[in-house]
Amino acid sequence: MDERKQSPSLPILLVDDEATTLRVHEIALSTAGYTNIISCQDSRQALNLLREEEACVIILDLNMPGISGQQLLDHFVAEFPETPVIVITSNDDVKTVVECMKKGAFDYLVKPVTRSRLQNIVRRAIEIQELRQENSQLKEKILNQGLTRSDAFSKILTNNKTMLAIFQYVESIAISSQPLLITGETGVGKELMAKAVHTISNREGNCVFVNVAGIDDNAFSDTLFGHVRGAFTGAEKQRAGLVERAGQGTLVLDEIGDLCKESQVKLLRLLQEGEYFPLGADLPKVNEARIVVSTNIDLTRAQQEGTFRKDLYYRLRAHHIELPPLRQRKEDIHLLFEHFLSEAAQALQKPKPLYPDQLIDLLLQYHFPGNIRELRAMVFDGVGSARNRSLSMDSFYAHLERHKTDTPATGTQSENHPTDIPLSLSGPLPTLKEASDLLIREAMLRTNNNQSMAARLLGISRQTLARNLKSIQTG
Structure with a gap:
């Protein structure tokens, strides 16, 4: 994790009426490298604090005296719609959680909050904020050269x-x-x-x-x-x-x-x-x-x-x-995925699910014959079939398997199709062992050394891939 993510330039705002809870959250975040933190024990001061200094993430307890967390959430979403708000509730009240998500909360935590869960959600919120900022800055940089609308x-x-x-x-x-x-x-x-x-x-x-x-x-x-x-x-x-x-x-x-x-x-x-x-x-x-x-x-x-x-x-x-086409806009896949994930969660009245990092790597290898519309459908299907707070990769693997031989809508083959391995057959043919080694190296390269994903690309078991990798390393 780079320095910018460890100590975000904008602070993380913690709002909770219990001093002990604030201290526990501060320790949990600081151990993950997040040192720019503002704690607020009085909910009546939280809005003014945010007006004085913008935050990158807000962690908000819903059950507080004075101004409740739900009331504060309304103000935060109205005045600072781009700032993700993570709400914390003392019980798994589905109705309250769904209502908060509809209002615009980024995610929620149920007490007792584990250190790893808090760290993971904050990390994801900051990463998404940085994606938005990069998109805005890049767009502003180019648009300022003459674009006014x-x-x-x-x-x-x-x-x-x-x-x-x-x-x-x-x-x-x-x-x-x-x-x-x-x-x-x-x-x-x-x-x-x-x-x-x-x-x-x-x-x-x-x-x-x-x-x-x-x-x-x-x-x-x-x-x-x-x-x-x-x-x-x-x-x-x-x-x-x-x-x-x-x-x-x-x-x-x-x-x-x-x-x-x-x-x-x-x-x-x-x-x-x-x-x-x-x-x-x-x-x-x-x-x-x-x-x-x-x-x-x-x-x-x-x-x-x-x-x-x-x-x-x-x-x-x-x-x-x-x-x-989307395959020529690889840098947009993560941005669009996050957007559709939020859209799907809201439309299906579900909390926004977490997902493994390997999922984005998997999508980056796909040629998307249906482009952005196809990505949106994949995300909605994944969120719809999710049984818990985590997004399963199974529906995405199944979709890619069904469409792995599809060509783009114009009928032209994608230059980044996962099966386009650049083998030259003009010279002497490679041996089967040499060809196998080449395919395995290519699969590992395309999946950032993720053995599970590489095995799926090659159509072999992970154990078979592991044996072949060991053979390549020792041979």
Whole structure:
């Protein structure tokens, strides 16, 4: 553990009416290297202390005279929402714990509090705080080079430099009235990026989304352009289309690569002429909305195959954003995992579970064909199946086993796929022993020398791996 984690720059605030308990907590934390601690025995002073000096973690007893811990929790969450609060209760009252977690508590402890449990929860809280701070600092560093609306990207969690550079590009083109094409694999966050574009554009109308995959030409025309009364059987009254509902805002067409050829012609006309005809109408209406389209399909290949019009493609990509897949954003996996863990715990009304460090190492080896959406589903499944306060790795192992042969959504093989071992076969073939040794070394390297994980990657037992490692070391 580095010096920054041993003595956090911001103090740990302990709030408890019992002096003995405060002293026990101080000793437990100091033995783990946490020396920057502020103790408060009077709950009425706790809020003022925090207002005077920001804390990195708050440890709060719920049962106190004067102002109760639950009342203080409300104030802490309202005024200092980024500061994790660990609540301590004298009995395992599930209802009270769930209520505190819903209010925003980071975690809880039941008395008597063991030293190791306290140390582990505080360590995890500080690590998460540091992740948030690093994310904020990195984002601020890059965004300060010209980005003025960082709030628009608050729901896109990232430490990735490519993503942060995309933020800058988005702000520079957000006010444009020209179409925008957003491409990227399934689950990379295209919808969130489209919403950010609309937010920054400050357009007066609505941001309207429509998935155009699989709809026929008539449905496309009626959905986008609307119809007048009597346009077809059953059209008993006039209905505005989504173009009109968007007004001067943004119309987002998702899965544009699956749009049928007939509808592509109508969309091209809308972009070229800036007007459209509702079904059955004699007079055109003017389009005032900015058009944003997204797809996970390779439109260049679609043009070559004759399924997507070249003239429409070049009209749509007046501006273009290519969002990177999660396997190219490895530094974001831990950040996103923690976010989804909190989200899942709150949605399922469970305390936020602990998890082994090896779980993050395991996720870093995975190629995520479903990207961020897949990671979120994995976390929700893991939290949902958790039987106690610890997150089991079994559901994650099972998911990876089911999807180990999957390729990314674009159909291209991941450059970081766990089975892509760089063996060269152009020269003399290695012996079976040499090939086996190479695979074992590679598995140990990828799992940071975790024998259990390496054995799973290789499809062998841990005992077999241990024997082979001993053979490599002695041979």
